[in-house]
Amino acid sequence: MQKETIAVHGGYNKKEGYGSMSVPIAQTTAYAFRDAEHAANLFALKELGPIYTRLNNPTTDVLEQRLAQLEGGAGALCVSSGQSAIFYAIINVAEAGDNIIISDKLYGGAVTLLTHTIKRLGITAKIFKSEDASDLEDLIDEKTKAIFFESLSNPQIAIADVESIVDIAKRNGILTICDNTVATAALFNPISWGVDVVVHSTSKYINGQGTTIGGVIIERDGLADFFKANAERYYHFTEPDASYHGLVYTDIPLPNFTLRARLALLRDIGAVQSPHNSWLLLQTVETLALRVEKHSDNTLEIAKFLESHPKIKSVNYPGLESNKYYAKAQKYFKDGKASGLISFEAESFEDAKAVIDSAKLFSVVVNIGDSKSLIVHPASTTHSQMNEEELAGAGINSTTVRLSIGLENPIDLIEDLEQALN
Template sequence: MHNETIAVHGGYNKKEGYGSMAVPITQTTAYAFRDSEHAANLFALKELGPIYTRLNNPTTDVLEQRFAQLEGGAAALCVSSGQSSIFYAIANVAQAGDNILISDKLYGGAVTLLTHTIRRFGIQAHVFKSEDASNLEEQINDKTKAIFFESLSNPQIAVADIEKIVEIAKRNGVLTICDNTVATAALFNPIKWGVDVVVHSTSKYTNGQGTVLGGIIVERDGLAEFFKENAEKYTEFTTPDDSYHGLVYVDVPLPNFCLRARLSLARDIGAVQAPLNSWLLIQTLETLSLRVDKHSDNALEIAEFLSAHPKVKAVNYPGLKTDKYYDKAQKYFKDGKASGLISFDVESFDEAKRVIDSAKLFSVVVNIGDSKSLIVHPASTTHSQLTEEELTKVGVKPVTIRLSIGLENTEDLKADLEQALN
């Protein structure tokens, strides 16, 4: 099936239960087992089914199946936020003494998580150039467990050299993790380009209304074979898990990555998604393709407007033919569309603040992917935790303004930006 159809029907059989057309909300903490043997079988993985909502939930299961199908993956795990999805994905393969390689173009929250917080767990992060992966391979060693990057970065709006990153990773037996939040599954499927694991903040375009916090992890098919081929590196999957009856994950005929994240991390840490949030995301997922098309069309029109404005010094949007990432956007993204994020530079920091404070239709908000258009100053908000040196490395300037273009009429958006710039 095509993605538009999957987004409406995937993971749910309306002929089961009461035949409800809408996916029901299973708003419960726990589940009654048929008997003690049934309970034991579920915990031993001899039978599959709901055990406790920290581990699994029927409503969330529909969303996981649907999202996995959208991304062309084998399985998915819903978690409480996009940050949780990144943390779980890294913690699932890395431990004290290991290192990870992260893109130089990342969301500020991901940077602080992966360079500061995770360092306290004994995991070291090293930065590589995602634009061309020119210094990636030289940094890989036998302790490198994962390569993490964004397909379309926030707020630099940069497109990674995904094909080259994957090629280097496969040659060196290192897991790849791609954050596909901005591009979305409607425009790009990293797994089809060889990526191993995909993460999303579903709080963004998947929700599209700024009403839900959520995250998701999707794994490609065949990861068990990858772990077996690199058994000495990924011992978490190839040796007995003493916390789960000596289970060896690669011996279980289920997708390994999400299984371990569920039975180990979700079980012990508990950053999982509430059933109501899963239900809300199921509703908004149905219109994802339509919305992302409109976000992309609107963003291109606004980017062209800004490019011609005398007070704008530079515009970053891969949909523009003049953008340095235009060719990559044409290569990777459906119909060459580049989602709804734009960043642009003005004359000074004070001018950036003045423009943001003068906007009327654009709301000053740090979220992205809403139906409403948003404006923010990344250097003093989403990336404010970074030093000046770190800001320079990730490509965030004091003069940069980020826009998340919504679904409004573009003439109204242009009029608002015109009055704010003048």
């Protein structure tokens, strides 16, 4: 099926149950088992079905199937936020003494999580140049467990050299994890380019209305073979798990990465997504392709306006032919569209602040992917935890302004920016 059809029908059989056209909300904590044997079989994975909503839920299950299909993946696990998705994806493979390699262009919250918080667990991060991956291979050692990057970064609006990253990772037997939040499955599927695991903050474009917090982890088909081929590095998957009756994940004919994240991490740490949030996301994912196309078209018009404005030093948007990532946008993204994020450099910090304070249609908000247009100063908000050196390395300045372009008429948005800049 094509993506637009998957987004409406994927993972749900409306002929089951009462034939409800809308996926029902299974708003429940637990589930009644048929008998003692049925309960034991579910816990032993001899049968599959809902056990407890911290582990699985019928409404969330439909969403997981739908998002996995949209990304071309084999399985998915929905969690409580995008940050939870990143955290689970990393600690699913790494432990104290290990290291991960992360992109130099990441969302500020991901940077602090992966360079500071996870460091307290004994997992260290090395930083590579995602633009060309020129230094990536030299950073890999026997303790490297994952390479993490964003397909389209926030707020630099940079496109990673996915092909080179994947080639290097495969050559060295290292798992790749791509955050596809900004590009979305509507424009780009990392798995089709060889990426192993995809994460999203579903709070952003998948929700599209700023009403729901959520995250998802999606894995490609065939990861069991990858873990077996690299068993020394990823022994968690090939050796018995003492916390689950000696279960060997690669012996189970289910998607291994998300299965372990569900049984060993969601079970114990519990950053579960609520059934109601899953239901809300099922409503909004239906229009994802339509919305992302409109976001992209609007943003390109805004980018052209800003590029021609005398008070703007530079504009970061891969949809512009003048942008250094334009060729990559044409290579990787559907129809060369580049989603709804854009950033620009004002002439000074004072000018950047003045634009933000003067905008009327643009709300000063740190979210992205909303139907309403948003504006923010990354250095003092989303990336404020980073020091000056880290900000410079990430390509963020005190003059950087980030816009998340919504679904309004672009004529009105341009008029608002024009008055804010004058």
